[in-house]
Amino acid sequence: MVSGTSEAKAQEGQAVAQADPKSVKLASKGVHTSREFAALMSAIMSDVLSGALGPNVATAACNAGGKLLKVVEMQYRYGKGNNEEKVLELVAPVAEE
Secondary structure: OOOOOOHHHHHHOOOOOOOOOHHHHHHHHHHHHHHHHHHHHHHHHHHHHOOOOOOHHHHHHHHHHHHHHHHHHHHHEEEOOOOOOOOOOOOOOOOOO
């Protein structure tokens, strides 16, 4: 086996760069549902393991994903309106003088 090939690098645990990580394609479309969020997180894990995405980028994406989930949770708990469409106001409206 030649040590310079992608296959050999993958076996040795070295990063193998890919042109377009799967997670980038999914993220560029936006995340609107829990299914899309799960698919994006799965793609990020796959991309990190394959070496297509660096650990620093994956950490940043996962931290942002956690904050997105927190906003959804807060909207569900504290939002005003019916269960279908709750609106969460993060700041109080400014009173007019």
